[in-house]
Amino acid sequence: MRILVLNAGSSSLKASVLDSGRRRPLAQVSADWGSDATRTADRSATVERALAELETSGAPASTLEAVGHRMVHGGHARRDPALIDEPLLAELDELTSLAPLHNAVALDTIRASQLLLERPQAVAFDTGFHGSLPPEAFVYPLPWQWHVDWGIRRYGFHGLSVEWAVRRAGELLGRGAPELNLIVAHLGNGCSVTAVAGGRSVATSMGLTPLEGLMMGTRAGSVDPGVMLELLRAGRVTVEQLAETLDHESGLLGVSGVSGDVRRVSAAAEAGDQRAALALAIFARRAAEGIAAAATSLPQLDVLVFTGGIGQNAGALRAEIVRRLAPLGVAPVEPAESGEDRLLSHGDRAVPVLRVEAREDIVIAEAVESLVEGWPAA
Secondary structure, eight states: OEEEEEEEOSSEEEEEEEETTOOSOSEEEEEEOOSOTTOHHHHHHHHHHHHHHHHHTTOOGGGOOEEEEEESOOTTTOOSOEEOOHHHHHHHHTTGGGSTTTHHHHHHHHHHHHHHOOSOEEEEETTGGGGGOOHHHHOOSSOHHHHHHHOOOOOOOOHHHHHHHHHHHHHHHTSOGGGOEEEEEEESSSEEEEEEETTEEEEESOOSSTTSSSOOSSOOOSOOHHHHHHHHHTTSSOHHHHHHHHHHSOHHHHHHSSOSOHHHHHHHHHTTOHHHHHHHHHHHHHHHHHHHHHHTTSSSOOEEEEEHHHHHHOHHHHHHHHHTTGGGTBOOBOSOOOOSSEEOBOSSOSBOEEEOOOOHHHHHHHHHHHHHTOOOOO
16 A cells, blocks of 8 residues: 655655555655744645656555554544544544644645545554553643643643664664663654553653644743743733744743754854854753653663754754763764664663654554554565
8 A cells, every 4th residue: 555644844844655565764854834834825835846847756646555654742632543534633622722733734744635635544543652641640740630621630741753773773773662761852843752561652742732742843842830920920921922932932042042953053153153052052961861761760771862953963962962961871873964763872881872764654654554454564
């Protein structure tokens, strides 16, 4: 079966076409959402443009048999991949406020692709992999009725990426994923750390929403909630302004004043920009703290996996994060880029470090075909 995978992010759309039994995409493109990513019309045009580019790359729409989508938040009820129908879309629309950078974009992408392609379509959820979290990991230390009556709890995200990273780590190390106790650091525009024991998520840094946890490209990650209360009490910001700031104006961008893109921040730091250098130092410190915290949920740490745009490609920043983890016995790595999945660390220290390309598309495609007619894992 030939599957089109549409991975809708906050700033761009990644589209790839996979054939059954093959891991390398037949074709793939990435397209920015355009000048006004809040408009559904712009998103529809972007999907149409991506399909046209895929066609010129050898994957015409007429050969596609099904479509798969990534949905960041599935809420409490949705863990497993599902075929898309109108009741499901209405259900997911109710969750938009919990992942405003992602769910609305994904829903618009789904609706655009339904108009352009009359094919079976399915969705896989980033929250699904974290359904195995124990109560001590997902219940917040807040009034119990908030959890019972309002569903306030940790969900966790980047589950599709983590699922693939765990599988790939097992292959690279020649061990079955159920044998490994590992930490996956998905570092990109969005960042999270997940502890996985026996193939199951046991701790993760993102929470009810993708705002909690590590410092990110434009998201703040975890900060003292008293800061927000003080700003609101003093009338310095409105709720809407605060939401905009935490999602779009914080993180690497907020500290550096340069960009949320680590490549631009790194270039500025190398040119002597002290705020950019500080932003990278805070990023490395918080990532290392998140990894160290996640390790406390494992019986032992067998391997540390880096994935995501920064985790895969930002060698110097990755090396600095690892340097801070020496007390955990994590093996040092060179500050070099790496274009393939491989073991990065050397020496006889206890915990090896791996670089794994993020391949949510494989996990999504497998889920889609299993729903449509059954597809064995590649």
